[in-house]
Amino acid sequence: MKLLCMLQLPARSFKTPGTLFYSCRHSSTKTSNPLRILFCGSDEFSITSLRAIRNEHLRNPKTIASIDVVHRPGKRTGRGLKLIREVPIKKVAQELKLSTHEIDTFTGWKPPVHQNEPINLIVAVSFGLFVPPRILNGAKYGGLNVHPSLLPDLRGPAPIYHTLLQRRQKTGITLQTLHPKHFDQGMILAQTPYPGLNIPNSDMCTPGQLLDFLAPLGGQMLVETLRNRVFAPPLEDVGWYGKNISEADLKHAPKIQKEDSHIDWNTWTADEILLRSRVLGDLWDNITWRESISDKGIDHTSLPPKRTIFHGFEEWQNTDFGKLSKTDSSFCLATRENPPNFLRVTSCTVEGGKKGTGSREIIANLGKFAKSDVGTHLRCIEV
Known part of the structure; x- marks a missing residue:
């Protein structure tokens, strides 16, 4: 994963068919008690x-x-x-x-x-x-x-x-x-x-x-x-x-667990992340915040992990980075594809913080360590 400084579509309602056709054989001679x-x-x-x-x-x-x-x-x-x-x-x-x-x-x-x-x-x-x-x-x-x-x-x-x-x-x-x-x-x-x-x-x-x-x-x-x-x-x-x-x-449909929403940046593609965000809602990881405060001189692996909860993503083209400003309260993540695809985080929360304020916190950390490589998954650039 790479971290770069940096809508959800409105829900659509569905109409059900007026008549349900289904496979069912019955006899008019059948009777039952009330x-x-x-x-x-x-x-x-x-x-x-x-x-x-x-x-x-x-x-x-x-x-x-x-x-x-x-x-x-x-x-x-x-x-x-x-x-x-x-x-x-x-x-x-x-x-x-x-x-x-x-x-x-x-x-x-x-x-x-x-x-x-x-x-x-x-x-x-x-x-x-x-x-x-x-x-x-x-x-x-x-x-x-x-x-x-x-x-x-x-x-x-x-x-x-x-x-x-x-x-x-x-x-x-x-x-x-x-x-x-x-x-x-x-x-x-x-x-x-x-x-x-x-x-x-x-x-x-x-x-x-x-x-x-x-x-x-x-x-x-x-x-x-x-x-x-x-x-x-x-x-x-x-x-x-x-x-x-x-x-x-034939497939099984087990109960959805919290781990199903845990982003694996090593294997999940951008398409998989967008799919799970749409179906499961909030996704999370425990490395984005930790790596956002890391510099080359800091062993970020020794820092205690904080969970980052992502409330929404949207696709983002790398040609759109010029549209971002220092006041933009969102950031982008680069996924595992080569070349990478970018997902804009529309809102997130860092564990222990107020809901929806995580983007500002992470961007502030990136500003502190601009242009620094910070680990395998994440790269900071100037904000």
Whole structure:
């Protein structure tokens, strides 16, 4: 990496199709009891599905008799862990006047019973907690899950992020049964048809935008599945994606970790950095600040590292350096390509400092040691 003295594009909204076409076979002869649903969810993706079946319940109470919502407890956050960040679905469920149950384990917990009628269908969407066989076996129709990928590809808790990180051009929705032992290995009852949906503006799409695109489709698929009693026996596997791709080409979608945002200046190209910045948000390293204060006479490797958090990048041509002035509060980084590409840091924070002030601090350090080579990754020039 080289450091040189030295917009984000506005977010675009996506419109979802008015009609969802999906691979699903059903029979008009299937019947079921009125559904008493235990809905397990957490985030905006699950909230959309909850609203969809709530609306269906209001339109057709003979199909859906009741809905109870299970969510996990809020997490402590902030300085001193004094604040509690509630799971988003909790507030929505309360607004919809649905009964809620806050649990962090199913051990010892029993599903509710209304008017002597037990829960007969479990629906889990972005829940993050395994629904055990005891709960599934107690529901006449077992369990359903809405997943934002074409299963069995991108099994795991973060399919939306990995869809974008892998530069996919297509994606879709899968509705599966809840497996009694494993996540995302149930029978596929409905799926976006071949060859999947084009991701709108895929080269610039963010996780929030992809979620906004897929969430209504997931809610619509869930409602159609309930209307047509696809969940009622006999069940039929209609999944197509796994039949059109080899097992070796299937990818996992593990939880996103902090280390996924740690810039490796030795291997990451400018394109990779811009991609991860768009998908993961803030990126970081622990060498930019340390090397910005280093001179040839200083062993910068002995200095304690400070994390630099980068809040945004934009591409920058080396022919544009003449446009920079000494008052410019941004700087550029040169990436590993030969010749290097340059990324302008639009904003950053140095660990321990006020958010967004890192660029000024680093530029001030560069002014102190102008025109100095300072290590393998970074070079200062006059500011």
